[in-house]
Amino acid sequence: MKETILNFYKSIYPNTYHIEDAAMDCHIRGGKELDTFIEAGRELCKEGNLQFIRRDVYAYNDDHEDVVGIYKGYRKSFGFVITGPDEEDVYIAEYNKGTAMHNDKVRVRIIKSKDSRHKREGVITSVLERANETVVGTYDRQRNFGFVIPDDERLGTDIFVDLQHTLDARSGAKVLVKIMKWPDGDKKPEGMIIEVLGYKGDIGLDINCIMAEHHIPFSFPENVIKASKHIDMTIHDDSNRWDLRHIPMVTIDGEDAKDLDDAVSGRKLDNGNYELGVHIADVSHYVESQKxxxxxxxxxxxxxxxxxxxxxxxxxxxxxxxxxLNAGEDRYAMTCMMEINQAGKVVDYHIQPSIIHVNRRCSYKEVYKALAEDIIPEDLLPLMPMLKDLACIAENLRAMRYRRGALDFDFPEYKVLLDHDGTPLRIVKRERTLAERLIEECMLIANETVATHLKNTHRPSVYRIHEVPSDEKMELFQKVLNYLGQNIRLNGETLEPRQFQYILDTVKGTDIEQVTQIMTLRSMQQAKYSTDNVGHFGLASTCYTHFTSPIRRYPDLMVHRLLKADMNWRNGYSKRDTTAEFLVRAAEHSSLKEQDAVSAERDTVDLKKTQYMVPFIGEVFEGTISSITSFGMFVELENGIDGLVHMSMMTDDYYFYDEEHFVLVGKRTGKIYRLGETVTVTLVKADVEKRQIDFVLGEVDNLMKIQEEMNISSSYVSKREKNPLGRTSSSKQLKRRGRKSNSGKSSGRKSRKISTKCNAVGKSKHKKGKKRKR
Structure with a gap:
């Protein structure tokens, strides 16, 4: 019907016509058919395809703009379409979203906005790509049918489930539902339950839901388990491999790491240079391509x-x-042996599959104590000369990278320790000592050396790239610098990492250091994998890849195969692994999977952070304003936990967002809230379901009244989805003080900082592997 109407008005353009006259010319009969025709005409006008002349009189609209983007639903009442990093988002009213669901790829027709707050407003005319093939939610069973209510409210609709497709789930079950029919007009989407995740009270259910939401598998398929049991686990002598079992080497990892994929060796040479060996597990020997x-x-x-x-x-x-690479056992490895001079430059290298024998497993903690405090276990004494040489190598490499202009963000990291039932017990700060820096420098130089080697083969390869910040982000960052009182000009045409390094050095030790570091990090692009080597801006490297972790990253496994193909090694790769077509596709896929993993990791931390804060509702804290947006400000506590102070709860004045200076300003009083400012806040809400923490400024006399007044679910805009200056990912984790009882009374208490001391409530039984990323 819409197509008929549109074709008619196109044929008479630029003339106008009453919709009923158009119906007559299109041979539409009266009654229900006419009503449908008229309603379709009104929808075309609303979508911008027809121009409104006067009531029921339209003309074809030849002047309209269509854009394609990703629909983000923030509440059931509205959403935005994200069209590009440098373009204004398109506001979508509820009645203009059609059948689009959160994260769908859509086509939007730009229309004249009725609201001055929105620079661009649009109507979704078609859904190009559906994003939510599966949805996590709560099953609500009725007598003859059921619904799944999505955990993510932004999806905006329940999912109908026929009783034949429920897997016998009971009402209240957390389930994973697969959508079989997408919404159509007023019809809800239809689906079938494909997995029952659990019921309220089940241990680990909250994490299971996040895993299902991010499509993270719970187990390996049977054929994979079967294949892993048929792998030859014997290490055979091989004359083609470099036999390095006589060279002393160690692994240095976290105490609870289980997947040890790198070992290091080092010594000083007679010519004054150093020899650094980075030995990486030869995963490609065991994981056969395309099997x-x-x-x-x-x-x-x-x-x-x-x-x-x-x-x-x-x-x-x-x-x-x-x-x-377990200590005391022979292992197949891929070795990158480098000769490095005192200036930290690699003057020679050799890359070859090898056989190694790790002498000892070391932890970061004991290596730090051995090098910095001279506390050395007896069995580590024979390896101390090598560790000291490695420390010298790392220092030379760090100095080289600094001279080059590489950025080094030293944010504190926190680890959440959980009870056996998943309850957060305490949060401990993870220090980045010289032991962590030692391994980091060794891995960085190995990655650079391998990347340069692959580039010089002039064959298609995979690189880890970090592009130059965009002009828009630079303009934003320049404004922040000016606001912070730093009269430093960033030259977009000749932008170099050392300019950012200079900024960070300038503010070091000042009260704006943390804010500057955060804003510098947010101005950066996201690192990703690519076959196009554009360099790594943050590391000030012209050529970089990921080579050192093939146990846990597929791109590293791809790089190992490329190395073997270059040296015509007899196995471990296939012809497909070297083709540009596969490498391009695999690099893009790996980047997307990395983003999914980061989102899932962040969501589980946010969940436990929120759970941790529940007992402290009503208590008063001191915090720092870490981000300011058009809807409020985020306040970060001393322990790394942050929450929103929504503008609607700042009742002492009417505040508006001064975008030019990134401040909130009171219209009547002129009160200004700035980045980095210390404020007193009361915790009023910790919503575990939504993983959101909310503060109000100052102390609260009547907590219950405040909570009743708050309607965060209807006025809250997600800090990750819509935050011009806010964080798009929560890199900081948690630090816990000892748990105290909470009486719920806050009146009369003095504001205070959370103690940095941690009470040893209990030990977590959950182990976590190592995690190194740049």
């Missing part, structure tokens, strides 16, 4: 490190077994 284990590893893309568990990329018999 069951490889296909599953490709699909997963990466290991996922959740707050209470690790979801490995490879089966445990590989990741924690034959591929793990």
């Amino acid at each position: 069951a284990i490889d296909k599953e590893a490709y699909d997963r893309g990466t290991s996922v490190y959740l707050v209470d568990r690790v979801i490995p990329m490879l089966p445990e018999s590989l990741s924690n077994g034959i591929c793990s």
